[in-house]
Every structure is written in structure tokens, then in C-alpha cells.
Amino acid sequence: MKKSTKGSRRIWLNALLIVFTIALVLYLGATNGSIEDAWMALISAKPFWVLCAFGAWCVFVLFETLVLHVFLRLQHIPVRFGSSLIVSLIGMFYSNITPGASGGQPMQVYAFKKRGVPSGFTSSGLAVKFFCFQTALLLSTAVLWFLNRDFVRPHIATSRWFVYYGIALNSLGVIAVVLLAINKNVVRGFITIILKIGAKVRLIRDLPRTASRMDATLEDFNGSVSMLVHHPFHLLLLLGLSLIQIAGLMGGLYFVARAVGVDAYSYWELTTLQHLLYMGAAFTPLPGGSGAQEGGFYLFFQNIFPADTLLAALLLWRFFNYYFSLVITLVFGVVLDSSLSMRGKIRKVQFEGAAAVRDLATDDEEDDENGEN
Secondary structure (H helix, E strand, O other): HHHHHHHHHHHHHHHHHHHHHHHHHHHHHOOOHHHHHHHHHHHHHHHHHHHHHHHHHHHHHHHHHHHHHHHHHHHHOOOOOOHHHHHHHHHHHHHHHHHHHOOHHHHHHHHHHHOOOOOHHHHHHHHHHHHHHHHHHHHHHHHHHHHHHHHHHHOOOOOOOHHHHHHHHHHHHHHHHHHHHHHHHHHHHHHHHHHHHOOOOOOOOOOHHHHHHHHHHHHHHHHHHHHHHHHHHHHHHHHHHHHHHHHHHHHHHHHHHHHHOOOOOHHHHHHHHHHHHHHHOOOOOOOOOOOOHHHHHHHHHHHOOOHHHHHHHHHHHHHHHHHHHHHHHHHHHHHHHHHHHHHHHHHHHHHHHHHHHHHHHHHHHHHHHHHHO
């Protein structure tokens, strides 16, 4: 009961934080006298380009699902695409409402377990998915930044350390997986040191239990890396899917710019800035990177969008980037999953009830036959 109460409190606190962020953005817009301009820009946004932004979001969701689904199918797990889609939406929702996107993966493991997929396979798949996404993100960011370095330089002049910080954190995940491929004992030793420090400063209460969980996670990661090493074609396939997923995630900004009438910049230029913003804000310890995403948008794009469309572009971009995703994943992920689970329970009860009736009828017939004899 206490755990449930704490979980509810966290959800409400995160929801309040999201609402506060929206209110803060609107307040800043109002103090700058741009609310009316933003409203006019929003209602005059070109429908075709808004629809393209929605299409980019759909591409992101589709390939987010495909990476995990294809991995499980390659491991001969007979999971349906519909199940993978619902589980992906569940993961996206809980990642969006928890600090640092920490709640998505545990909920996906649980959701797949209800569908008969062993937790070890799901954990391995999520580890591989994480590795492929981070690797594809780093590669695409590096290539785009190099090709558009002259365009990018003035736009990140005052926030380059924000970008460097994000790149460093995103690189750690890839480095950890590479170390696992070489020697998992190196990673285990590093984690042990971190856990001991956490125990000394009382951040970790039960050191043996936490260490045991981390060791189990480490084994899952190691198993995932071994699969990739022995099947390089599978790795290339998943990396390709991840690149398309990232293109869908990052492409929405260009379509938002065209929707509000900004057409002086190429798709690749705006996408490069979007990559750098995402890198910087990705590991912000707030739900959905709230605050960092909005603040970073102002820093990176204040010279891209005219003053009378900047707030409108931010709201429209953030709508597809986060709020629309939050609502859709809640409805079609969490709520639909709960509905299907309830139907499954009802069907199970109905089946068991029908079976019991048949057994009772059979027993009655047998008793009648014995009575006649």
C-alpha cells in the first residue's frame, strides 16, 4: 500500500511539473508580448506541414517498435507486432513521465512478461535497442555536425558546453557496452565502486540486494552483446532501423518550421540543430526533459525563427515532440493494455466457468447412468 501511495505521489508530482513547464513557457511568452503573435501563427500554420510533422512522429513510433520486435523475432520469440506496438507505447509513456526516462524499460519487461515473453529476452532486447539507438544517434549527430559545422557554429556559440555535456553522457552508454564486449569484469568493478560510495552516503540502503540486481542486469547486457558479436548482420539491421527511427524523431522540427512559414533553411541544417539539442537535453533528470528542452529551443533557434513565430514554433514542436506523444501513448498503450488485460481475465473466467459447467454436467450424466445400472 505504501509503495502504491509513493508511486501515485510521484506521478502527480511529475504531472504538476509538466503543467508548470507549460505555464512557464506561456508566461515567458506573455511577458515578451508574443502570446497574441504565437496564437495567430498557430492558427495560421499550414495544415500540410503539420500533417508531415505528425507523419514524422508516426515513423518514429513505427521504427521504435520495429527495433525491439525484430530483435525478439530474430531470437525466435513468436511475439505479434500488435503486442510489440502496445509494449513500445507503454514504454514511451512511462519514459515520458519519469525522471531520466527511467520507468519505461521496467514497465516494458513487465508488459511483455504478461504476454509470455521471458524477462531475460526482453531485457536483452531493450539493452540491444538502447545500444543501437545511442550508436545511431552519435553517428548521425557527428556526421551532420561535421557537414553543417559552419551553419551550426553561431547557433550554439553560447551553449556549446550544454552540447558537449550531452554528447559525453550519451557516449557513456556505448562505451559501457563496448567494455562489456571486451571484459564485463571491468564494468562490474566500476559499478561495485559506485555502489559502495552510494551506500556510504546512504543513497543505497540494501547494498547486497542492489549489487545482486545490478549483477543480474550486467549478465543480461553481456548476453545481449554476445548476440551482437556472433550475428553482425543482425546488428547492422537493427542499426539501420534505429537510424530511420532517429530520422522520424528529429525530422518533425523542419516540418514545424515550414508550418509557421520559415523556409530559409534546409532540412539538414535544422535537423542538425535538433540532434544537438536532443543530445544536450536527453539525460536531464526531469520527465521528458522538461525545462531543458524548452530552454534549449530558445537558445538554439532564437535566430532561426522570427520573434513573432518563435513561441508558436516551440509550442507546436513540443506538442509533437512530447505532449501529443504523452496523450497517445497513455490512451493506446496504458489504457488499451489494461482493457485487453481485463478482457483476457474475463475470457479466462468465462472459459473456466464453462469448463466447470461441462464437468458438472458430465458428472450428473455419469451419476444417472450409475443409478440406472
